[in-house]
Amino acid sequence: MKDAIARIELDTPRLRLRTWQDEDLDPLAEMCADPRVMRYFPALLSRDDCAAAMARYRIHFARDGFGFWALERKDDGRFIGIAGLAWSRLHQPFCPTVEIGWRLARDQWRQGLAREAAEAGLACAFERLQLPEVVAYTAAINEPSRALMGALGMRHEARDDFDHPDVPDGHPLGAHVLYRITRDNWVDTRR
Numbered sequence: 001m002k003d004a005i006a007r008i009e010l011d012t013p014r015l016r017l018r019t020w021q022d023e024d025l026d027p028l029a030e031m032c033a034d035p036r037v038m039r040y041f042p043a044l045l046s047r048d049d050c051a052a053a054m055a056r057y058r059i060h061f062a063r064d065g066f067g068f069w070a071l072e073r074k075d076d077g078r079f080i081g082i083a084g085l086a087w088s089r090l091h092q093p094f095c096p097t098v099e100i101g102w103r104l105a106r107d108q109w110r111q112g113l114a115r116e117a118a119e120a121g122l123a124c125a126f127e128r129l130q131l132p133e134v135v136a137y138t139a140a141i142n143e144p145s146r147a148l149m150g151a152l153g154m155r156h157e158a159r160d161d162f163d164h165p166d167v168p169d170g171h172p173l174g175a176h177v178l179y180r181i182t183r184d185n186w187v188d189t190r191r
């Protein structure tokens, strides 16, 4: 029988980017019920929604070896959010492609933690997985997330913008922007 695919976990100075544990559901559900964290999503997520999301993350790791990691602080062991890489579920001209994404508990913001996790994710994408490109997308009005994309060296081109198919027409969160980074761009950001 073929060996199970190895599930990648990463380490940064302050964080473990690890696979999912059942105990993550409580803090994940708490984070996804916080209107400040979910401000740029069409709706809060229920505990059942979060359990379904966790199941999807685990399936992605089992199939591809990478995915959206649970973020654990090294100093106190606390689960503080999500960041990682996943095959996009969209059917847009830029697909198939791997996206990078992030969501942190409110009391963890502006400490450089999302950037630390995302930089480790991009290094994994380009060095270990040898992907040619990674994208990120978000609601056009999500300035914090867009600023993080820019800080990572990702580039936005208006011709890639799209209306998210899961958001009703005319909704303020419908208009989405796409940012890209190729392996060559990423190598340049590290010079």
Ligand SMILES: CC(C)(COP(=O)(O)OP(=O)(O)OC[C@H]1O[C@@H](n2cnc3c(N)ncnc32)[C@H](O)[C@@H]1OP(=O)(O)O)[C@@H](O)C(=O)NCCC(=O)NCCS
Residues within 6 Å of the ligand: 036, 037, 038, 040, 101, 102, 103, 104, 105, 108, 109, 110, 111, 112, 113, 114, 115, 116, 137, 138, 139, 142, 143, 144, 145, 147, 148, 149, 151
């Ligand atoms: C987006 C998010 C993950 C950023 O997390 P964070 O840990 O606060 O980000 P960092 O501290 O690593 O910030 C890195 C850079 O991102 C940018 N940034 C982050 N938050 C910002 C904000 N509120 N306003 C402007 N720029 C911001 C800055 O360039 C920042 O660098 P700096 O602190 O040196 O100026 C966090 O705000 C979040 O979880 N938001 C809700 C979930 C969400 O919208 N996810 C994205 C959906 S696509």
